[in-house]
Amino acid sequence: DAGVTQSPTHLIKTRGQQVTLRCSPKSGHDTVSWYQQALGQGPQFIFQYYEEEERQRGNFPDRFSGHQFPNYSSELNVNALLLGDSALYLCASSLVSANTGELFFGEGSRLTVL
Amino acid sequence: AQSVSQHNHHVILSEAASLELGCNYSYGGTVNLFWYVQYPGQHLQLLLKYFSGDPLVKGIKGFEAEFIKSKFSFNLRKPSVQWSDTAEYFCAVKTGGGFKTIFGAGTRLFVKA
Numbered sequence: 001d002a003g004v005t006q007s008p009t010h011l012i013k014t015r016g017q018q019v020t021l022r023c024s025p026k027s028g029h030d031t032v033s034w035y036q037q038a039l040g041q042g043p044q045f046i047f048q049y050y051e052e053e054e055r056q057r058g059n060f061p062d063r064f065s066g067h068q069f070p071n072y073s074s075e076l077n078v079n080a081l082l083l084g085d086s087a088l089y090l091c092a093s094s095l096v097s098a099n100t101g102e103l104f105f106g107e108g109s110r111l112t113v114l
Numbered sequence: 115a116q117s118v119s120q121h122n123h124h125v126i127l128s129e130a131a132s133l134e135l136g137c138n139y140s141y142g143g144t145v146n147l148f149w150y151v152q153y154p155g156q157h158l159q160l161l162l163k164y165f166s167g168d169p170l171v172k173g174i175k176g177f178e179a180e181f182i183k184s185k186f187s188f189n190l191r192k193p194s195v196q197w198s199d200t201a202e203y204f205c206a207v208k209t210g211g212g213f214k215t216i217f218g219a220g221t222r223l224f225v226k227a
Contacts, residue, residue: 033213033214042118042120042218045214045215045217100163101148101165102160102163103158103160108157
């Protein structure tokens with residue numbers, strides 16, 4: 001069973017750089033949500049993609065952008081990195097038609113900004 | 115803005131003790147409620163969920179939660195914890211008309227053998 005896969009698992013960047021994180025949803029899922037989890041905090045909603053469109057966005061600046069591809073995989077891009085962007089970035093997939101709201105999470109990409 | 119509050123950040127229990135983790139949310143409309151769990155070294159996974167109907171819902175591994183609409187609460191319970199329940203527990207809310215799921219800050223549970 002192909003669960004949610006994310007890459008890379010760890011990465012280190014410096015302030016001002018740009019980063020791209022990737023996510024492949026669980027097989028059969030069509031919706032991808034991205035979350036930021038800072039140390040000691042719960043996941044914070046960044047945005048959700050469905051049908052290659054951003055469907056809803058959380059309280060994150062425009063430096064955070066995303067994309068969904070026709071195969072439902074997704075990318076999260078963060079420009080002009082700040083120290084405060086250091087966090088675990090989680091991808092969660094779901095199936096709209098299932099209407100359960102259940103999210104399936106990947107292991108996350110841990111970003112360190114120096 | 116919607117929010118989720120978890121009352122305890124850290125809980126330490128001995129095996130066989132009873133567990134109750136508090137969760138309150140702020141939203142007046144229809145909600146879907148969830149508890150997710152993250153075991154050490156693993157990804158977040160669903161423990162149980164409430165959509166409608168019986169406010170007492172049962173999940174995996176003997177966990178249950180009760181939705182009390184008048185109190186905006188969705189507390190998680192387990193009569194007798196095991197060492198393997200050591201994990202971080204997150205309460206989450208999805209509003210009826212929205213797409214995003216909002217998470218609480220989490221409660222770290224440590225069960226002493």
